[in-house]
Amino acid sequence: MTHAVLLAALDELLAGRSTAGLLPRVDRLRSAYRSQEVPDGHVLRTPDDAAAYAAYRMPATCAAVRACLLQARAFLPEPVASAVDLGAGTGAASWALAEVLTPSRLQLLEQSSVAADLGRALASASGVPALQAAEWSPWHATAGRVDLPGADLAVAAYLLAELDAATQAAVLDAMIGAAPAVLVVEPGTPAGYARVVAARRRVLDAGLSIVAPCPHEGECPLLDRDDWCHFATRVERSPRHRRLKEGSLSYEDEKYSFVLAARGGRPAAANRVLRRPVQRKGLVDLALCTGDGDARPQVVSKRAGELYKAARKADWGGPWPPEPGHTVPG
Template identity: 30%
Template sequence: MDKKLQLPDYLVNSIESFCEKIPLKNLKEASVRLSNNYLAGFVNKRLQAPLDHIAYLATRFPATFAACSSVFHQIKLKTDKSFETLLDLGSGPGTVVFAALEYFPSLKKIYIVEQDAFFIEFCKKTLRDHFPHVSLEVLANDIKKTELKEVDLITSSYALNELGEIEFNEIAERVFSIQKDLAVFIEPGTPRGYSLILKLREMAFSKNKFPLAPCPHSLECPLAKTQKWCHFSERLPRSSIHRFLKEARLNFEDEKFSYFAASNIEAAPLLDRIIGHPRKHSGHISFDLCTKEGRATQEIISKRDGTFYKEAKELKWGDCLES
């Protein structure tokens, strides 16, 4: 199954229709302002003007979509379930919603929690235009005060990092208490993002949940007490307007993220997970692995391993390694 990292045409066209109405100079200024906020750590800063929202759609939406798509790709490899209902906490413009629909077209009813009116309308209109069979309901605009719905799939992407510690714990407790099947959390691939995912992982296990991805075990994370952190990276192509707005020389960007998918049912089999870029040498490949025994280790696969070596050459950071 191929990863669907690039935005579908309907999303590309929708975003470009917004961008075409604005002078590129103004859009670039908004994009620079947005980038500076992220670099300064102001990821929670509310977007104000419509121009800022459009800059977000043009510069950040493709990358977060790629991260969500990568996560759903790994989940789809582990389950053949057809989810029909989804609850997304902190939806933004519906990034998780549209990525999920690429992998789970069986979705019929979607609930979102979002406070930004511009993004809510973007999500509503896009669903009406391209997924008329899908029903959307905005539960509330405040994730801290929402009465959660029991659904097949609960998601939160780049949202829980906006909460204080007490609020974070309360929301997580509520999610796990109503979880019917699968809960998926995605955060930035930073030490802080990983620390939040680690907390969610520990809380999930205390509620008798099981890892579906990426963890191949329910033991203590082997990176928890090291200087490293568990995260993954997806490379996605940049559009010409994206390159212009970000003053980027490269025609691609790498989006780093951490995630955890908690299941009510124990998955099998659990396979070693590749937790870094494979290092390809002459005649062999070196992998950094998180193993099903709960260890962070390295494994070398050489040409002498025959078919196994040929298959390993196609593996990337975030994939499973079948021994």
């Protein structure tokens, strides 16, 4: 439901702005994010920047957070009645939180007042009570100071990329201190994955347990393989979104890396599907991260009966097998 409601709210809010007028802003944001450099000031400086971000990135970042939460929701040790959204931007992660975990209290922290203003307007058009009642506060994180309110879940979505390494570590420590569950989502690039790996080490060192995506708590087996753990979620594009992306497809695949950890949590999957499964005649090739801390392929043949049927439906990023109790041959 969220995606359609979000696209409708964006359309309504941006109705007075021409797509052509937003394109130069989108280009500037795109180059800022692609440069992979830590920005030396606010990226979202003007109302047009915030509008461009909301139109060009928010549906995809919201969809990525939604996908992470859906993987973990049933495995969180405690219900999430409150959540704090750090570097909330225009509120994408909170839209996903409101849909998947339905917390009654959402606290959004953001340094850019223009992003927060636009986010507030979108939230109030959402018709979703938790979003309409969400509390927005000005917030700026530095390596020396990260103030956070307590909550059941702390979320940093696409934030760490904008922070230097010392501030990333300080933000992580503050999240761990403020909440029993922590979610970090980053772009599904090698650099985003590296930040997630560092965050994963930090939450494990602090005594939290991994809920998703990893089915184990050892070192990531992809680290020494010139590979990176990432997933993708398909995002339907509105006509405005398509024009802003200068693309003809009616959808895009948002790639993301993430870690969700909780005190007293346990892995949501016995094994995790690491790539889009490949179907061949009578066979399905699965690339798996396994519960014993390895990453290896499994070929499921038609002779495996029910398991083969399950493999044909397996998704990139999903648990394997869909039902527990199956081990992957070594």
